[in-house]
Amino acid sequence: SLTAGIIAVQGNVSEHARAIERAGSGHGETVDVVEIRTAGHIPECDVLVIPGGESTTISRLIHQEGIASEIVTHVERGKPLLATCAGLIVAARDVQDERVENLGVVDVTVKRNAFGRQKDSFETRLDIRGMEESFPAVFIRAPLVTDVGDGVEVLASHDDDIVAVRDPPVIGTVFHPELTGASQIHDLAFFDAVPE
Numbered sequence: 001s002l003t004a005g006i007i008a009v010q011g012n013v014s015e016h017a018r019a020i021e022r023a024g025s026g027h028g029e030t031v032d033v034v035e036i037r038t039a040g041h042i043p044e045c046d047v048l049v050i051p052g053g054e055s056t057t058i059s060r061l062i063h064q065e066g067i068a069s070e071i072v073t074h075v076e077r078g079k080p081l082l083a084t085c086a087g088l089i090v091a092a093r094d095v096q097d098e099r100v101e102n103l104g105v106v107d108v109t110v111k112r113n114a115f116g117r118q119k120d121s122f123e124t125r126l127d128i129r130g131m132e133e134s135f136p137a138v139f140i141r142a143p144l145v146t147d148v149g150d151g152v153e154v155l156a157s158h159d160d161d162i163v164a165v166r167d168p169p170v171i172g173t174v175f176h177p178e179l180t181g182a183s184q185i186h187d188l189a190f191f192d193a194v195p196e
């Protein structure tokens, strides 16, 4: 079985848990979900999620609780991380907002609350690299990716904006992939990437 840690200091946790379980069952794999609120549990996790929510709050709490350095070590060990929306802001190399203490584990620059200025939130179908069917993506006050490093693969764009990236072992999305009952992003992040 796979042990999946979801950073649960703030933000949407249970929808991610269900999405990982659905992805796992497609691979005949049982998933043990661990909600991470304190230090000491991440070393036992095979994969991690930093969910959406409020990036200033999430980053403050993970530093306070000693979780931040454990996430960095997890990624340095080459273990998969899915970072979505506020989670991508927290994980990013550079955030154009000094209230976020970002981790620098995915080589992108992001700007908060800058995507889809006309509409705070919307749902659309996206073509994602390597996926046969389009993916139902929910955008909620999403960040804008303003720059990506050389090693970063763009997995999806919406109009001309980058909305999903892979910087192994991290997958980042500016949208919420967990809210529609789809699980292909979790599949890509955790089951295609986990070595046999």
Ligand code: GLN
Pocket: 051, 052, 053, 054, 055, 056, 084, 085, 086, 087, 089, 112, 113, 140, 141, 142, 143
């Ligand atoms: N706007 C939020 C932030 O900057 C992110 C929104 C979300 O995660 N849905 O933290």
